[in-house]
Amino acid sequence: MSSKFYYDDITLDRAHQLRTDDEWLTANLTGESAGSNSHIIPVWRDKSLVFTDEQNAAAPQAAILRGEAAELIRQNAATLVFLGLEGDAIYYAADLSHLEDPHSLPLPDGAIFEDLRRLATALDPIDAGYLAYARALVHWHRGHQFCGVCGSETQAGRGGHDRACLNSDCGKVHFPRTDPAVIMLVTHPNEDSCLLGHNKKFQGLRYSTIAGFVEPGEMLEQAVAREVYEETNIQVVDVEYKASQPWPFPASIMLGFRARAISTEIICHDQELVEAKWFSREEVLEMADGHETLPPTNLSISRWLIDGWLYEK
Ligand SMILES: [Zn+2]
Structure with missing residues (x-):
């Protein structure tokens, strides 16, 4: 494997x-x-x-x-x-x-x-x-050198997989955190293009799938729909889980989804996402051939989601 x-x-x-x-x-x-x-x-x-x-x-x-x-x-x-x-x-x-x-x-x-x-x-x-x-x-x-509950020092335990508070009145044991983030390939209502965005943090003129963090008390499917709408004004349905990629920078996991748009007018509300566009299959393939615009890097879940759509027909 x-x-x-x-x-x-x-x-x-x-x-x-x-x-x-x-x-x-x-x-x-x-x-x-x-x-x-x-x-x-x-x-x-x-x-x-x-x-x-x-x-x-x-x-x-x-x-x-x-x-x-x-x-x-x-x-x-x-x-x-x-x-x-x-x-x-x-x-x-x-x-x-x-x-x-x-x-x-x-x-x-x-x-x-x-x-x-x-x-x-x-x-x-x-x-x-x-x-x-x-x-x-x-x-x-x-x-996590100090307890988030009482502020006392903590000590590593379980081979470095937890930290326990040294204040005996507290004794809180802290565990490593992983923050879920959703990343999604959104297809156009007529299926002939997909929604990709350029984030100002990206190196070069790279376009990628939309992504964002899951909020407390939110289902993953809701997070997908909310993030796409917040960032691009596009409404989606049929949210379907596909795969995950650890993304420990510093502590996330990317949960990859496909979703289908039911609206088409893009408005970028988000300050980080400077542009989002519908890309046809031909335009995505041109990106991969090294034109001015770039696709996500190989072995990334973003690229995998895009390739899954690109080569499914
Ligand atoms: Zn404590």
Whole structure:
């Protein structure tokens, strides 16, 4: 099975039963003899470690460290998070954010901290999934050092999958959050075109499917209809779930839908979406051929939703 999307980390066994096995965690994560099978993914302030070779214009590679390099990171990490298993290999995220300059550590040659989002699709998709998972959990730990209920300090538990408040009168246990976002391919009432928008945050003249966050107390289908209407004035029906893509930037999951428009006049109300248009199949194919306008990147759920419509007939 290959990755359908970036960041979908399909090959890792999250082995949740080991998160509460203190003996195993001590032997393999924090104890003195831990580390022989460790694969460590360092994270520094939302940046991931990658090997670059710009002189030879080679694609960057995820730096998943083993042996001495891993041990150095393990000893310097503020928090270690058990991510899961792949065969005998034990994967951890290591938070180095407390260091002013992580390059003060003797990191392997060519290893630098980079923004995973900026690297976009240059990395191997499986590795990108591991780095995204590590980045998301480290991001959560950094933002939850103090209890949101009483303000006391918290401490990581369950192999780094929760943080418990140290105030015994409170004792609230906090868990990592994932915020649902909907992303939808809207088809024209006569089915010959689809609705795509250009967001001012996009690099280049890129057009993509409409997306937005789910609000508290809202069904996903309602969120799809509300976001499309809010952003483009288009009313939709027949909202149908298709697939999902983890989007840990910092903590979302994209839930992909198809929906059918019952109105056609586009008015962009949203300040971020600067333009939305109906694109025929021919116009979408022209974008993919490298014209001035660009489609969403490969292995993104947006591109997959568009391709699903493009090639269904
Ligand atoms: Zn508390």
